[in-house]
Amino acid sequence: MRKYFTVFSLSFQNEFTYRLNFILWRFRNVLRILMTLFLWTAVFSSRDAALGYSRTQMISYVFLVLIIQTLVLAAPSNDNVGGEINNGDLSNYLVKPISYLNFWLSRDWASKFLNIIFAVIEFSLLWLVFRPQLQFSENMVHILLGIIVWVVGIFTYFFLTKMAVFVAFWYPENTWGIMFIVLVFMEILSGFIFPLDVLPTMAQSALQFTPFPYLIYYPVAILIGKFSIAHSLQFLLQSLIWLFITHFLAQKLWRLGLKVYSASGR
Amino acid sequence: MPVIDIKNLKKYYKVHQKEPGLSGSIKSLFSRKYYDVKAVDGVSFDIGEGELVGFIGPNGAGKTTTLKVLSGLLYPTSGHVSVLGYTPWDRKPAFQKQFSLVMGQKNQLWWDLPAIESFILNKEIYEVPDAQYKKTLDELVELLDVADILKVQVRKLSLGQRMKMELIAALIHSPKILFLDEPTIGLDVVMQKKMRDFIKEYNQRFNSTIILTSHYMDDVKELCQRVIIIDKGKLIFDGALDEIVKKYANHKLLTVVFDKKVDQDKLSEIGQVKEFNFPKAVISVKRTAASMAAAELLQHFPVADLNIEEPQIEDIIREVFTGADVA
Numbered sequence: 198m199r200k201y202f203t204v205f206s207l208s209f210q211n212e213f214t215y216r217l218n219f220i221l222w223r224f225r226n227v228l229r230i231l232m233t234l235f236l237w238t239a240v241f242s243s244r245d246a247a248l249g250y251s252r253t254q255m256i257s258y259v260f261l262v263l264i265i266q267t268l269v270l271a272a273p274s275n276d277n278v279g280g281e282i283n284n285g286d287l288s289n290y291l292v293k294p295i296s297y298l299n300f301w302l303s304r305d306w307a308s309k310f311l312n313i314i315f316a317v318i319e320f321s322l323l324w325l326v327f328r329p330q331l332q333f334s335e336n337m338v339h340i341l342l343g344i345i346v347w348v349v350g351i352f353t354y355f356f357l358t359k360m361a362v363f364v365a366f367w368y369p370e371n372t373w374g375i376m377f378i379v380l381v382f383m384e385i386l387s388g389f390i391f392p393l394d395v396l397p398t399m400a401q402s403a404l405q406f407t408p409f410p411y412l413i414y415y416p417v418a419i420l421i422g423k424f425s426i427a428h429s430l431q432f433l434l435q436s437l438i439w440l441f442i443t444h445f446l447a448q449k450l451w452r453l454g455l456k457v458y459s460a461s462g463r
Numbered sequence: 464m465p466v467i468d469i470k471n472l473k474k475y476y477k478v479h480q481k482e483p484g485l486s487g488s489i490k491s492l493f494s495r496k497y498y499d500v501k502a503v504d505g506v507s508f509d510i511g512e513g514e515l516v517g518f519i520g521p522n523g524a525g526k527t528t529t530l531k532v533l534s535g536l537l538y539p540t541s542g543h544v545s546v547l548g549y550t551p552w553d554r555k556p557a558f559q560k561q562f563s564l565v566m567g568q569k570n571q572l573w574w575d576l577p578a579i580e581s582f583i584l585n586k587e588i589y590e591v592p593d594a595q596y597k598k599t600l601d602e603l604v605e606l607l608d609v610a611d612i613l614k615v616q617v618r619k620l621s622l623g624q625r626m627k628m629e630l631i632a633a634l635i636h637s638p639k640i641l642f643l644d645e646p647t648i649g650l651d652v653v654m655q656k657k658m659r660d661f662i663k664e665y666n667q668r669f670n671s672t673i674i675l676t677s678h679y680m681d682d683v684k685e686l687c688q689r690v691i692i693i694d695k696g697k698l699i700f701d702g703a704l705d706e707i708v709k710k711y712a713n714h715k716l717l718t719v720v721f722d723k724k725v726d727q728d729k730l731s732e733i734g735q736v737k738e739f740n741f742p743k744a745v746i747s748v749k750r751t752a753a754s755m756a757a758a759e760l761l762q763h764f765p766v767a768d769l770n771i772e773e774p775q776i777e778d779i780i781r782e783v784f785t786g787a788d789v790a
Contacts, residue, residue: 200587207573207580214575214616288536289571292564294556295588459537459552461476 200295201303208273208307226267227319233259234327248395253330254421258392260320260331261417266389267316268309269351269412274301275358275380279372282365287458298451302355309351334422342429343420349436350412356443357383357408363447366454388414394423408443411436465509466640466672467533472542474503474528474696502528503539504696512639513670515663517687517704519677521784525696526676527566530642533674534564547639560589563638567645570629572617578628579613582635589636596635603631606661623654630661641665643675647682659685680777694784704776711783712774715753717746719760720768733759742767747774 213219237259241252250258278301281287290297324331334340361379365372384390386409393401393414404410415436419429479495481487503525510516518526531537532544535551535558544551549558572581586596604610607627612620620628626646633641643662647655663686666673677683683690684704692700692707700707717734721742730736733756734748748756753771760766 200584200590203584203587207576207584210580211573211575286569288531288564288566289569291536291554292534292559292562293585293588294559294590459535 201299204300204303205307205310208304209311212308212311223315223319226316227323230263230319230323233263234323234329248392250392250395253332255392256329257331257333257421258417260329261333261420262389262413264316264320265347265413265417267312268347269354269387270389271309271312272305272355272358273308274305274355275362275376277301278359278362279365279376282363282454282458283369283372291455291459298359298447301359305355333420336422336426338426339419339422339429342426342433343416346411346419346429346433346436347416349433349440350416353408353436353440353443354383354412356440356447359447360443360450363450363454366450366457383409383412386410387412388417392418394418405435408439411439466512466547467508467510467674468543468545469509469529469533470507470543472503472506472529472532472544473501473540474525474532474537475540476500476502501696503532503693505542506693506696506698508691508698508701510672510674512672513666514689515666515673515675515687517677517683517690518674518693519680519683519690519780520693523695524693526693527644529693530564530644530674530676534562534642535559536564560636561638562640562642563633563636564642565629565633565644565646567626567643567648570617570625571632572625572628574618575616577614578617578620578632581617581628581632585632585635591636595637599635599637600631603634606664607631607657623650623657626650626654626658627661630658634665637669639671641671641673643673645677646675647677647679655679655681662686680780684776692780692783699783707776707779707783708773711779713750714747714774715750716772716774717748717753717757717760718770718772719744719746719764719766722765722767725764730764 234256237255240247241255245252247255287297290300358376358379361376362372364375386404386407388410393404393410396404411432415432418424419432424432476499477497478500479491479497481491506525506529518529520526528537532539533546533551535554538552547558547561549555551558572578573584582600591599604613607630609624609627609631612624617625617628630646646662647658650658659682662673662675665671675682675686688703690700690702690704690707691698700710716737721744724741727736727739730739730744730746734746736744737747738745746756757769757771760769
């Protein structure tokens with residue numbers, strides 16, 4: 198375990214290397230929050246409800262999405278793993294007694310950790326300035342279940358994106374393209390852009406059987422109290438099933454990919 | 464018992480062939496012609512504990528492929544490979560803790576952090592106890608004289624300094640076996656020499672087994688009692704460096720400096736004139752006839768100075784590779 202903690206700590210230090218880059222990155226984040234806030238304020242300026250959401254509900258939803266995604270979507274592994282497979286840097290890890298997947302999981306968590314620290318500061322400041330009305334579930338069970346589904350989603354996201362990236366083992370030239378498509382799909386189907394219950398019921402129930410809504414939509418919806426406790430529990434169970442499936446498949450692809458890698462070498 | 468044992472190792476790659484140009488690219492989308500590249504084609508050797516072996520051959524000879532098989536990055540097409548009793552490509556942690564692979568053209572150090580951080584990470588990865596880590600690090604830092612740059616960002620180091628750090632990172636777990644793939648590539652002569660001294664010292668002090676590949680003959684000449692030469696995937700020589708000379712160089716070189724002008728045609732009667740640039744001439748003669756030829760030169764020519772030399776190892780090896788008759 199200690200080795201992965203050291204990886205975590207080094208990654209954390211690494212993030213601070215480029216100060217300007219760091220500041221710009223945080224600035225971009227604040228801009229994004231502001232834009233989302235203004236957009237929905239504009240939508241609700243002339244009416245009280247849209248898409249079945251009241252103004253407070255919608256602002257709460259997007260606010261929470263922005264917080265939740267700082268932990269779910271932040272993943273430097275998405276940008277690096279494909280490249281390391283292509284150019285052979287993967288070899289550096291393969292000769293050592295360390296798990297490559299856990300190595301990158303640790304690096305991702307370092308980035309997420311940093312993200313959440315700054316996100317909390319930024320959101321608090323913005324909240325103080327704009328004082329949007331927010332509405333969360335008052336039932337602590339909802340909050341607890343929501344947080345668990347959130348954390349499960351973080352891991353599911355890791356394994357899902359790694360599955361996309363492992364395509365590099367077979368098609369070294371195409372990693373970024375495939376990753377891009379997967380990310381776009383993921384943003385839409387996870388509820389990052391809009392709450393999924395604005396979709397037709399058919400589409401909603403179909404989406405239930407994909408891993409995507411468990412990444413953002415369900416944790417957020419549970420936290421704002423959209424579902425009954427029983428329903429929330431059901432989604433927690435299903436999110437765990439997805440974690441299990443994606444973990445299994447990612448491991449499988451990794452092992453198959455390694456076979457190809459060590460047959461051809463890079 | 465040898466620490467490294469390779470029998471009849473073969474590694475073929477499937478490579479697809481692309482016709483030149485855009486039309487070739489489009490064609491290759493639909494049908495690809497594959498052919499086998501025989502990177503390593505039936506190589507056998509074994510290496511005992513504490514040996515420092517030079518592994519040489521031209522580009523594409525199969526050196527790096529062999530090292531990659533030995534370190535478990537590649538599995539072979541066929542053949543038997545055992546390193547410290549392990550099958551490398553099982554990648555067992557117990558095996559991985561006992562060797563290190565350094566590739567001169569790849570780095571493992573974290574670019575944006577001081578090298579010391581990468582050392583700490585490797586300490587944890589290899590689960591080196593604190594006391595042993597401190598002792599090893601101090602020893603290596605002293606040997607390589609890098610105490611003052613440990614805390615400098617890796618990106619700010621010169622290539623030579625970085626290579627030293629790469630070596631430390633690779634040695635922090637005191638590996639029994641060290642694979643060095645072109646460790647001196649791109650370094651200036653002073654730094655090359657320092658690296659060599661270090662490798663030699665390390666080998667002697669810790670009795671570690673080292674396989675070294677290099678394009679620089681000086682590396683091999685200075686470091687290795689034994690060399691393995693491969694070319695086009697096949698082993699063509701395995702033995703002491705002087706043996707190459709005996710085996711392949713059946714000629715010696717006479718370097719003569721003359722007092723007065725001499726007739727080049729007359730010189731040709733003594734041996735093959737490789738170089739004639741008055742007052743100096745280099746004549747290649749049969750090894751067995753060397754002293755006779757020297758006597759004859761002294762007797763019949765106005766000789767100011769005479770030297771009998773073995774041909775340069777570089778020349779011998781180059782000619783072995785090109786298949787030419789070795790002079």
